Amino acid sequence: MKTALVTGGSRGIGSAIALGLGKNFHVVVGYANSKDKANNVAKEIVAAGGSASTVQIDISSAESVDNAFSIVEKEYNSVDVLINNAGVAQDNILPRMKESEWLEVIQTNLTGSFYTSQRAIKLMMKNKWGRIVFISSVVGLSGNQGQSNYAASKAGLIGLAKSISREMGTRNITSNVVAPGYIETDMTSFLDDENKENIIEQLSIKRIGKPEDISNVVSFLCSEESEYITGQVIPVDGGLTT
Amino acid sequence: METNEVFEKVKGLFVEDLGIDESKVTMDAKLEEDLEIDSLGIVEVVMAFEDEFDIEIDDEELADVSTVGQAVNLLHSKI
Numbered sequence: 001m002k003t004a005l006v007t008g009g010s011r012g013i014g015s016a017i018a019l020g021l022g023k024n025f026h027v028v029v030g031y032a033n034s035k036d037k038a039n040n041v042a043k044e045i046v047a048a049g050g051s052a053s054t055v056q057i058d059i060s061s062a063e064s065v066d067n068a069f070s071i072v073e074k075e076y077n078s079v080d081v082l083i084n085n086a087g088v089a090q091d092n093i094l095p096r097m098k099e100s101e102w103l104e105v106i107q108t109n110l111t112g113s114f115y116t117s118q119r120a121i122k123l124m125m126k127n128k129w130g131r132i133v134f135i136s137s138v139v140g141l142s143g144n145q146g147q148s149n150y151a152a153s154k155a156g157l158i159g160l161a162k163s164i165s166r167e168m169g170t171r172n173i174t175s176n177v178v179a180p181g182y183i184e185t186d187m188t189s190f191l192d193d194e195n196k197e198n199i200i201e202q203l204s205i206k207r208i209g210k211p212e213d214i215s216n217v218v219s220f221l222c223s224e225e226s227e228y229i230t231g232q233v234i235p236v237d238g239g240l241t242t
Numbered sequence: 243m244e245t246n247e248v249f250e251k252v253k254g255l256f257v258e259d260l261g262i263d264e265s266k267v268t269m270d271a272k273l274e275e276d277l278e279i280d281s282l283g284i285v286e287v288v289m290a291f292e293d294e295f296d297i298e299i300d301d302e303e304l305a306d307v308s309t310v311g312q313a314v315n316l317l318h319s320k321i
Binding site (some may be wrong): 125167171222 | 286287
């Protein structure tokens with residue numbers, strides 16, 4: 001059975017992706033801090049008849065990424081599927097944004113995915129097969145007020161993903177981006193009902209997205225059937241961007 | 243390690259990792275022209291060398307390597 005590593009797999013979109021991939025892969029649920037939640041996700045995968053484990057991985061640290069991959073490699077020999085999902089937000093309007101807010105978001109969201117992707121690709125090259133999916137955001141395409149750091153990091157992932165797709169195509173490694181719109185998770189829990197109504201008004205499909213809406217697309221992009229799709233950005237946003 | 247031992251190991255990596263015909267792997271063989279290894283293939287070979295011999299090879303050191311023999315000599319000098 002092939003092995004899939006999902007960073008930030010303990011909650012939100014990441015846990016939905018982990019559960020979805022659990023149908024076809026051994027899933028390693030990566031977590032930075034939420035060990036108990038990651039264990040629960042792994043248990044849920046096993047309860048559904050799948051195979052799963054957890055690993056501590058703080059993607060902002062090259063050392064932590066290296067340790068986590070060494071553990072997964074030792075146990076399962078490879079990482080065939082990498083889901084670069086972990087990310088942070090520290091919103092502030094640009095004139096007020098501190099350098100630390102900028103650097104931390106870029107370090108985790110963009111540089112962290114560089115660490116994980118570089119490490120995973122070395123394994124995928126040996127196996128001549130791999131799937132990498134980056135969880136970006138529609139704000140990486142459109143920008144957003146108060147999110148210049150987050151939007152820049154999510155746009156950066158697109159350049160990274162597209163470059164990997166060009167470098168690795170001859171090795172059956174695909175690299176794609178899923179750009180979620182508004183999805184119901186902890187990260188969007190600050191939205192009140194009025195905010196939500198305003199958002200829904202902009203959508204073609206009149207509801208806020210569910211983590212499963214993202215997970216379904218990611219599962220497809222990790223399957224054999226998607227082998228001719230690479231270097232693409234797929235917005236999953238209810239028609240927010242058209 | 244003697245040069246011919248290094249060569250045998252290098253040959254093994256080419257044959258196993260890249261599926262190159264054993265008879266083609268000679269000291270004079272050119273990596274790109276004779277063995278048809280693309281640029282990514284060179285990277286794979288280098289990574290395999292680094293693992294096999296537990297060394298690190300800088301990009302600068304690779305600039306002068308275009309044949310199997312040159313690769314063997316580089317590796318021999320580093321181990």
